[in-house]
Structure formats: C-alpha cells, structure tokens
C-alpha cells in the first residue's frame with residue numbers, strides 16, 4: 213500500500229464509496245449507486261485535465277440505452293453531438309467498405325466532443341448528489357478498518373487532503389491509480405499507441421474511417437465544429453523508429469495515405485498527442501473493499517469503438533458490487549469472471565479482425581497480430 217508524506221492536511225470527510233476518476237466509468241458508477249441507494253454518500257475524485265482535447269469520441273450505438281437508464285440521455289441529446297453512420301474500412305483490400313461499427317453492435321452512434329461529454333456526465337453526477345472533488349489527484353492509500361483513507365493532492369495548492377471511504381471504485385482509466393497502489397498489475401497484450409492530431413475536416417463525411425497501412429492503421433473521425441481527429445495507430449517501437457511523433461513526419465505519413473488524406477481540409481490545429489491504446493487487463497480487478505471499472509479493469513484497442521460503452525457498463529456493474537459489499541454480500545468474484553470472460557472474447561474478435569488484413573505478411577505490425585507473434589510482446593507492469 214503506497215502512502216504519502218503527511219504535510220498539511222486540510223480536512224477529512226467520510227463516504228460510503230469513493231470513486232477515483234470521473235470519466236464515463238466513474239460517473240456511471242456514481243449515478244447507478246445513487247439510483248440504487250439514494251442516501252448513499254459518494255465522493256468522485258477527479259484529477260485535473262491538462263489536455264484541451266481527448267481521443268475517444270465515437271460512441272457506439274449501445275450507449276443510448278445505458279445513458280437513458282442513468283438519466284443522462286436528455287442532456288446528451290441536447291448537447292447536439294453528431295450522429296455517426298458507422299465505420300468505413302479500407303482493411304484487407306484496397307477498396308473501402310462500410311462496416312457498421314467495426315467490432316461492435318449495429319446501428320447509429322455519435323461523434324461527441326469528449327471534453328463536453330465528460331463535463332455533461334460530471335454535471336449529472338453532481339445533480340444526483342455525488343460530491344465531486346475536482347482538481348485532486350489520488351497520491352496515496354492507507355488501509356483502515358473498515359475501508360481506506362485516500363490521500364489527495366490538490367493541483368492548485370499542492371496541499372494534501374484525505375478522505376475515508378468504506379469501499380473504493382477505481383475508475384482512473386489505464387493508470388489504475390488506486391489498484392496499482394494496492395499491488396494489482398497491468399498485463400498488456402500489445403504495445404499499440406495512437407498519435408493523434410486535430411485538423412479541419414474536408415467535407416462532412418460522418419462515417420469513421422479506418423485505413424490499414426503496411427505498419428499500422430489510420431483512424432479518422434468527424435468532431436463537432438467541422439474538425440477531424442486523425443490518429444496513427446501503431447506499435448510503440450515502430451512509431452519510435454520511424455519518428456512518427458514528430459509533426460512533420462506524421463504529416464508526411466498521412467499525405468501518403470490514399471483515403472485518410474482526402475478527409476483533411478487544412479493544417480494541424482495545435483500539436484500532436486500520443487495515447488496508449490494497448491489491449492490490457494488488470495490482475496486482479498478487485499480486492500478486499502475495492503473494485504476496478506472501465507479502462508482501469510480492462511482496456512481495448514480503439515478499433516473496437518467500444519471503450520466508452522464498456523466503461524459505462526462496467527461502472528454500472530461495479531456499483532452493484534459496491535452496494536453488495538456494503539450490505540454484507542460478496543459479488544466481486546463474479547464481477548472478476550465477467551471482466552475475464554469479456555476480455556477473452558474481445559481478444560478473439562480482435563485477432564479475427566486483424567487476421568482479415570493479409571496484404572503485408574512481412575510487416576512486424578501485422579505479423580505480431582495475425583501470427584500470434586504479439587504474445588512475445590506481453591508485458592506486465594505495476
């Protein structure tokens with residue numbers, strides 16, 4: 213268990229559930245807990261965001277049902293996000309074909325501005341009665357009986373604050389900030405990274421485009437405000453050796469694409485950002501008095517367009533486990549086996565989709581995925 217040095221502690225509040233991370237998983241957990249037990253005391257701890265924009269905007273069709281169930285559907289519709297008509301793929305051959313959401317269910321989804329989407333979710337959690345502790349990063353954990361004391365560092369003043377919680381839901385994304393302090397490990401099945409840029413869109417093509425190349429694939433998706441997010445998806449070592457985090461090289465690379473470049477209507481807006489997009493899982497995804505949800509529990513390749521839907525769903529299920537635990541029932545093992553089973557199913561589907569692309573048998577990027585060479589790349593980290 214990782215502790216902080218005690219300096220100035222401002223105050224200590226007590227909660228039934230502390231939720232670390234206020235993304236889709238954390239908000240779903242908060243809203244669902246408050247629906248199940250309206251008097252429950254919930255704190256959501258959210259670290260400051262230094263990014264002016266975030267990758268991960270295409271919401272799969274299934275999000276409607278879950279947002280409706282959580283009571284956020286009206287505000288989501290009112291935000292005026294763009295309907296998406298699915299995914300166009302240049303994958304396995306030179307010609308594009310339509311594929312309603314590559315790995316996910318059929319139907320129409322949405323292109324959302326992630327900053328606005330996350331703000332809308334935060335407002336819904338606050339309105340429902342969650343205490344939103346913003347601009348505070350979890351920096352240490354002490355075991356208490358019962359529950360935990362969490363140490364939070366304020367971004368603005370660097371001062372420390374603590375809170376106590378009987379149960380913790382870790383929804384801090386791929387960092388799994390709480391679980392890693394309790395000794396859980398991330399096991400990654402590949403080293404996929406997305407190097408992303410925002411550009412003006414040329415035209416108003418609403419389908420997300422994925423375009424396979426010899427050493428990775430391009431992802432591009434329309435955003436509100438006629439902007440386009442374009443991401444080069446490849447393995448960390450290949451990106452490094454080709455220096456594709458370098459703006460000029462990235463631009464030259466996208467110019468060599470056949471279809472993606474046609475969607476770009478002007479120069480890069482701001483700088484490139486790189487995000488981890490590895491397929492990875494947390495082991496274990498629960499412990500005594502805590503559970504991980506969303507990307508903290510398992511993170512998928514963006515090819516799936518499933519990250520947000522999965523985060524909303526698992527946040528909701530995590531709330532059931534939390535309530536069970538608070539009321540003396542233990543359903544965490546069952547949750548763990550759901551995460552495990554879903555991850556195994558996802559890996560199989562992912563192998564199938566990567567296996568559709570046979571044009572570059574000598575390419576390390578594809579052979580790692582198609583011939584199972586990616587097993588050599590499996591890494592474990594705390």
Ligand SMILES: Cc1cc2nc3c(=O)[nH]c(=O)nc-3n(C[C@H](O)[C@H](O)[C@H](O)COP(=O)(O)OP(=O)(O)OC[C@H]3O[C@@H](n4cnc5c(N)ncnc54)[C@H](O)[C@@H]3O)c2cc1C
Pocket residue numbers: 232233234235236237238257258259260261267268269270271272348349350351383384385386387389406408443487488489505506507508512514517518519520521523
């Ligand atoms: C390049 C790329 C493209 C993607 N495209 C799509 C897409 O089109 N569609 C889709 O559905 N998904 C997509 N995803 C995946 C999607 O972004 C994630 O699956 C989703 O955001 C997971 O939600 P979450 O709530 O689990 O975690 P996050 O959204 O990552 O939220 C975690 C929150 O925890 C906070 N936090 C972290 N550490 C701490 C700490 N120590 N203390 C307090 N707070 C903390 C962070 O500030 C953050 O707000 C993409 C991902 C990548 C990398």
